[in-house]
Amino acid sequence: MKLAIVRSVAVLAAATLLSLGFSGASLAAAPAALEKVVVAGWSKPITEVTNLLVDEDKGFFKAKGLDLQYVPGAGGGDAIRNILTGQADLAFTDPGSFFAALEKGEKLRAIYDIYPQNVFNVVSLKSQNITRPADLKGKKIGVYSLSSGTRQNLLVLLHQAGLRESDVTIVVTGLLNFAPLMQGQVDATAATDTGLLVGRQKGLADVNVMEVKNYLNVSSDMFVVREETYQQKKELLKKFLAAYRDSVNWMIKQPEEAAALAVKRAIDGKDAAVNLDVIRLRNLSSVSATTQKKGLGAFDMDVLQKAADTYLALGLVQRAIKVSEVVSQDLLPAK
Incomplete structure (x- = not known):
């Protein structure tokens, strides 16, 4: 009698699932929780x-x-x-x-x-005549943010010339930071290779680029x-x-x-x-x-x-x- 009850429950459960649209195949294919x-x-x-x-x-x-x-x-x-x-x-x-x-x-x-x-660089207009790290002394330099790799790698570049952060003025310009450079609000800007690519495609031209990887390819x-x-x-x-x-x-x-x-x-x-x-x-x-x-x-x-x-x-x-x-x-x- 117990076996009959178990079978009846199983049949009822199967019928209920079928009425809800679940087939045996769909049950087998049900994905595990991610x-x-x-x-x-x-x-x-x-x-x-x-x-x-x-x-x-x-x-x-x-x-x-x-x-x-x-x-x-x-x-x-x-x-x-x-x-x-x-x-x-x-x-x-x-x-x-x-x-x-x-x-x-x-x-x-x-x-x-x-x-x-290392994909970081420092970009400046050629009119600024910034061609080596030492030329950054006393300049205003843009970075994405103070907690970004642009600032950290800028400091690595400054170090090559014996300069410190206090030898320049750092300006937070955001991710799309070439507008301040083109408008003269900063003398140079720290960026990435992809940032420079997009900047050039938007009209940035006649620039000098110092790639940090030439000094420390980390x-x-x-x-x-x-x-x-x-x-x-x-x-x-x-x-x-x-x-x-x-x-x-x-x-x-x-x-x-x-x-x-x-x-x-x-x-x-x-x-x-x-x-x-x-x-x-x-x-x-x-x-x-x-x-x-x-x-x-x-x-x-x-x-x-x-x-x-x-x-x-x-x-x-x-x-x-x-x-x-x-x-x-x-x-x-x-x-």
Whole structure:
């Protein structure tokens, strides 16, 4: 009798599900719940991070069981603040902001080298005759924000000429900072390669460009997490990094498709042709001799240590940082 009751309940349950439109096939295909992962960016959702914006279209992160969310920021310092306050799991940030937070005693760990090439520069109109770091003394120089890599890398450039931040006047001009340069509000402006590209396409001409990589070719950006996150969420982070690498490989192999998707996903992506140029530059900055040997995301530890030593010499940090203690590559997917 008990068996008959069980069978009756099972039949009734099946009939109820069928009446609601569920078939055996649809039940089997029901997706598992996605695990949320939040990335704190240094910027708004712009074209150069298209691979983080197109999961609705491409599903790189969903394929790993992840629900990817992006929190915008205004500089690498913002990104780190967002992980420290629990607003995000990973910070998309620059080495300078990472070093500054470590120096304040924050427990952080870098786990993936996003852009192993230095993409920062300082741009000036040729009429200013600024051709070397020493020429910046006494000048007004624009930066995206005081917590951005533009400021940090400007200070690296000044250091090459024995100059300090107090030897120049820094002006916060925002992300699209070439208008103040063209209007004479600043003598030079610190930017990125993609920022310069867009500026030139909007009419910026007759400029001198000093590329910071010619002085210190350190990584531009990396993924950083709190030490607690690193210790407690390793499987989540491994899945995220595997998905991220897949998305970068896609953008490298299919830049035209990425440029087209940026039109609807990036706030600055209205022109697909411009998007393509931006994406190609970012693709170039994603690879290096180290990543060729070890795979995307691998760090050149010697270069990163040199950068930490430079920041100490600059006075940007007050104590030595041993990068081998705060950088881990064990979560990187196999090449």
